[in-house]
Amino acid sequence: MPRFLLLILLLWSTIINAQNNAIAPGEKLVYTASYNMSGILTDIAQVTMETSNVKTSKATLLRLKCTAATYSKWDTFFKIRDLYESYVSPKTLTPYLYKRNINEGGYFKAMKYTYSHKTNIIKSVQTKKNNRIENKDFKFNLGSKDIVSTLYNIRLLNYESMSVGSKKTVTIIFDRKETKASITYLGKETINTAIGKKSCYKISLGSQSKILEGSSNNLLWLTADENKIIVYGKFKIPVGNGELKIKSASGLKN
Amino acid sequence: MKKLFTILAIIASVLAIIFAVLPISNLAIIPSILALILGLIAFYLSKKTGQVKKIIQFTFLLTIMALVITTYKAVFIKTEVADTKELEATETKSEEEAIEELEELDINEIEIDESELDGIEL
Numbered sequence: 153m154p155r156f157l158l159l160i161l162l163l164w165s166t167i168i169n170a171q172n173n174a175i176a177p178g179e180k181l182v183y184t185a186s187y188n189m190s191g192i193l194t195d196i197a198q199v200t201m202e203t204s205n206v207k208t209s210k211a212t213l214l215r216l217k218c219t220a221a222t223y224s225k226w227d228t229f230f231k232i233r234d235l236y237e238s239y240v241s242p243k244t245l246t247p248y249l250y251k252r253n254i255n256e257g258g259y260f261k262a263m264k265y266t267y268s269h270k271t272n273i274i275k276s277v278q279t280k281k282n283n284r285i286e287n288k289d290f291k292f293n294l295g296s297k298d299i300v301s302t303l304y305n306i307r308l309l310n311y312e313s314m315s316v317g318s319k320k321t322v323t324i325i326f327d328r329k330e331t332k333a334s335i336t337y338l339g340k341e342t343i344n345t346a347i348g349k350k351s352c353y354k355i356s357l358g359s360q361s362k363i364l365e366g367s368s369n370n371l372l373w374l375t376a377d378e379n380k381i382i383v384y385g386k387f388k389i390p391v392g393n394g395e396l397k398i399k400s401a402s403g404l405k406n
Numbered sequence: 407m408k409k410l411f412t413i414l415a416i417i418a419s420v421l422a423i424i425f426a427v428l429p430i431s432n433l434a435i436i437p438s439i440l441a442l443i444l445g446l447i448a449f450y451l452s453k454k455t456g457q458v459k460k461i462i463q464f465t466f467l468l469t470i471m472a473l474v475i476t477t478y479k480a481v482f483i484k485t486e487v488a489d490t491k492e493l494e495a496t497e498t499k500s501e502e503e504a505i506e507e508l509e510e511l512d513i514n515e516i517e518i519d520e521s522e523l524d525g526i527e528l
Contacts, residue, residue: 184485187430189433189436190436192432192433192435192436193432194429194430194431194432194433195485197487198487206501206504206505206508207505208505208508208509208513209509210509210513211508211513213508213513215501215504217497219493219497221487221490221493222487223429223485223486223487224486224487224488224489225429225483225485226429227488227489229428229429233490233492233493233496235493235496235497235500237500237501237504239504239508248508248511248513249504249507249508249511251500251504253496253500264507266507266511268512270512
């Protein structure tokens with residue numbers, strides 16, 4: 153019986169911290185975020201997802217960096233320069249440090265989470281304009297992750313073993329609150345992308361919060377290979393659709 | 407009826423010109439097409455009564471201008487990200503700070519290696 157319990161515990165831990173065989177340091181994915189109204193696309197921003205190694209005296213971590221920058225035509229109207237980072241274990245993508253620095257049309261906000269996996273406590277520091285600093289410690293559940301590591305963790309799921317319609321639940325920590333999100337596997341689909349014709353895993357994202365309203369409105373296409381890179385995304389917004397299209401991909405692991 | 411179509415054509419053509427000068431110039435196509443259709447209907451109805459108002463011709467002029475601006479922007483203006491120096495500086499600074507913060511952390515590998523599972527016998 154104790155052995156059985158141990159195995160269950162180990163299997164559970166593996167589900168929470170799946171092994172990374174999809175993401176390597178040096179990977180760079182560039183996307184175009186567009187607004188689609190009645191089939192007419194308007195490019196808004198460039199989104200870049202990059203990985204690199206970060207060495208400390210104790211360990212080598214993987215830096216997951218996401219940046220969003222509006223195209224120059226938008227800069228005079230609404231300039232966005234966002235930076236999201238997560239410093240994770242290269243093996244399992246368990247986060248240790250999360251940083252967010254957003255600059256959107258003059259609105260500035262920075263957020264930092266320092267994870268303590270021993271105590272399950274996150275030390276957070278929020279900085280707003282005029283250096284208004286707010287410290288807050290809060291508890292998090294085992295397996296909860298920030299938005300950046302969740303985005304990369306989606307790539308570690310084994311979609312081949314999932315049946316169409318099956319769901320996985322993940323907990324995202326955003327703005328110091330935990331939100332449950334569900335990932336539903338919708339099957340395979342072949343789509344044309346800027347990096348060629350790709351067979352993809354189609355998944356839908358849903359959550360209880362307003363960030364991702366409705367489960368069938370937010371869709372992602374991940375390449376059906378070992379890398380499982382996001383090549384296309386579709387998000388429902390009040391008028392029309394938001395789209396995320398891959399522009400280029402380099403430094404892939406497989 | 408003629409008045410209604412004329413007013414709608416004016417609104418659509420004004421919207422088209424506004425969209426055309428904004429970064430969402432691609433979307434100017436929708437009000438432009440609407441303005442053309444409404445303008446043509448208003449033109450046809452006016453012709454029936456024998457008097458074509460100058461304002462209808464003006465909506466056509468506005469719509470054509472909107473379409474020219476939209477086409478010019480779509481063909482000649484490159485979609486690129488500029489002015490990223492500040493962002494790059496933030497990235498570098500953030501990484502340096504992160505390394506310092508990570509040095510202070512007690513990073514222990516809490517993850518379980520899959521190979522550990524292989525060794526377990528029931």
